[in-house]
Amino acid sequence: MTKWMDISQRLDSHVPTWPGDTPFSYRLTWTKQMSGSVNVGQFTMSTHTGTHIDAPFHFDENGKRVLELDVNLYVGPARVIHLSDVERGKAASIGVDEVAQIDLQGVTRLLIRTGAWADRRVFPEKIPEIHPDLAEYLAKCGVRLLGLDLPSVDPLDSKALPAHHALTRHHIHILEGLVLDDVPAGDYELVALPLPLADADGSPVRAILRPMGPCNGAIEACGDERGV
Ligand SMILES: Nc1ccccc1C(=O)C[C@H](N)C(=O)O
Numbered sequence: 135m136t137k138w139m140d141i142s143q144r145l146d147s148h149v150p151t152w153p154g155d156t157p158f159s160y161r162l163t164w165t166k167q168m169s170g171s172v173n174v175g176q177f178t179m180s181t182h183t184g185t186h187i188d189a190p191f192h193f194d195e196n197g198k199r200v201l202e203l204d205v206n207l208y209v210g211p212a213r214v215i216h217l218s219d220v221e222r223g224k225a226a227s228i229g230v231d232e233v234a235q236i237d238l239q240g241v242t243r244l245l246i247r248t249g250a251w252a253d254r255r256v257f258p259e260k261i262p263e264i265h266p267d268l269a270e271y272l273a274k275c276g277v278r279l280l281g282l283d284l285p286s287v288d289p290l291d292s293k294a295l296p297a298h299h300a301l302t303r304h305h306i307h308i309l310e311g312l313v314l315d316d317v318p319a320g321d322y323e324l325v326a327l328p329l330p331l332a333d334a335d336g337s338p339v340r341a342i343l344r345p346m347g348p349c350n351g352a353i354e355a356c357g358d359e360r361g362v
């Protein structure tokens with residue numbers, strides 16, 4: 135069986151945080167020495183730090199909270215694509231033109247590698263943005279989850295968040311902050327489950343991928359995709 139690859143950002147005190155947002159910290163509340171039995175930790179972080187999903191409540195007062203999201207969205211076949219024009223800095227936005235040459239028919243989960251967040255130890259100053267028109271195009275292909283190697287699908291200073299809203303209007307959910315540096319383009323199985331946070335606007339995920347082999351493909355052929 136092919137091995138799963140970790141495509142998540144590591145959560146430690148160095149993980150970059152959205153400017154002004156809550157820094158990540160982990161510490162022991164009780165050490166084994168203090169409690170006489172166990173180490174017990176606590177962590178503090180923004181729900182949008184590292185590899186995470188956005189719940190629609192993040193940008194819509196009436197939007198779904200994390201626990202209301204369908205877990206089936208975050209587990210199953212996914213296609214990884216590379217946008218080399220964006221990687222080379224030739225395109226500043228990701229629209230229909232950037233993906234038109236790539237076969238996306240029947241892709242439920244699309245992961246885009248832009249390579250634009252080059253130094254992952256610092257929060258980027260500028261990122262390529264998703265053109266809102268891409269949402270309708272992807273929805274027509276069957277996409278229900280869009281993942282990127284970027285901290286947002288909109289420009290970092292955007293208040294209106296047009297891409298977040300357009301994707302949600304077209305029933306496409308958002309996965310941000312993936313690490314796709316060493317992932318070749320192709321078909322994979324993805325697991326990127328949010329925590330069961332009842333009221334939250336977002337959640338960190340442990341995102342993992344494994345190449346879609348002939349055996350794994352059989353799962354899809356069995357109709358695993360229906361109802362997502
Ligand atoms: N953490 C923040 C703090 C303040 C303002 C925006 C953010 C965001 O995270 C927005 C981004 N579009 C996101 O969905 O992850």
Ligand SMILES: [Zn+2]
Nearest residue numbers: 182188310336
């Ligand atoms: Zn987010």
Ligand SMILES: [Zn+2]
Nearest residue numbers: 188286287310
């Ligand atoms: Zn977002």
